[in-house]
Amino acid sequence: xxxxxxxxxxxxxxxxxxxxxxxxxxxxxxxxxxxxxxxxxxxxxxxxxxxxxxxxxxxxxxxxxxxxxxxxxxxxxxxxxxxxxxxxx
Ligand SMILES: [Zn+2]
Numbered sequence: 875x876x877x878x879x880x881x882x883x884x885x886x887x888x889x890x891x892x893x894x895x896x897x898x899x900x901x902x903x904x905x906x907x908x909x910x911x912x913x914x915x916x917x918x919x920x921x922x923x924x925x926x927x928x929x930x931x932x933x934x935x936x937x938x939x940x941x942x943x944x945x946x947x948x949x950x951x952x953x954x955x956x957x958x959x960x961x962x963x
Pocket of ligand 1: 898899900901902905906907
C-alpha cells in the first residue's frame with residue numbers, strides 16, 4: 875500500500891470523470907465502497923495496486939488496475955455512505 879504522491883496526479887484527474895457501476899454490497903455499516911467497473915469474480919489481477927489517500931476522517935483507498943481507477947474503498951464516512959446509498963440503491 876502506498877500514499878497518493880505527485881506521480882499519481884494523473885490518476886487523481888480521473889476521479890471527476892469516473893463512472894459509478896455499483897456500490898459494495900457487504901453488510902458493514904461503515905462501508906461506502908464504490909465500484910467504477912463491475913466487481914471481478916475473484917482477485918483484480920496482477921497489475922492491481924492500492925493507493926491509500928490521506929483523509930482526515932475514515933479510510934479511503936483507491937484501487938488501480940492497469941493505471942485506471944476501478945474501485946474506491948471508503949470506510950467510516952457516514953455522510954458519504956448516506957449519499958452512496960441514495961445514489962446506488
Ligand atoms: Zn463493503
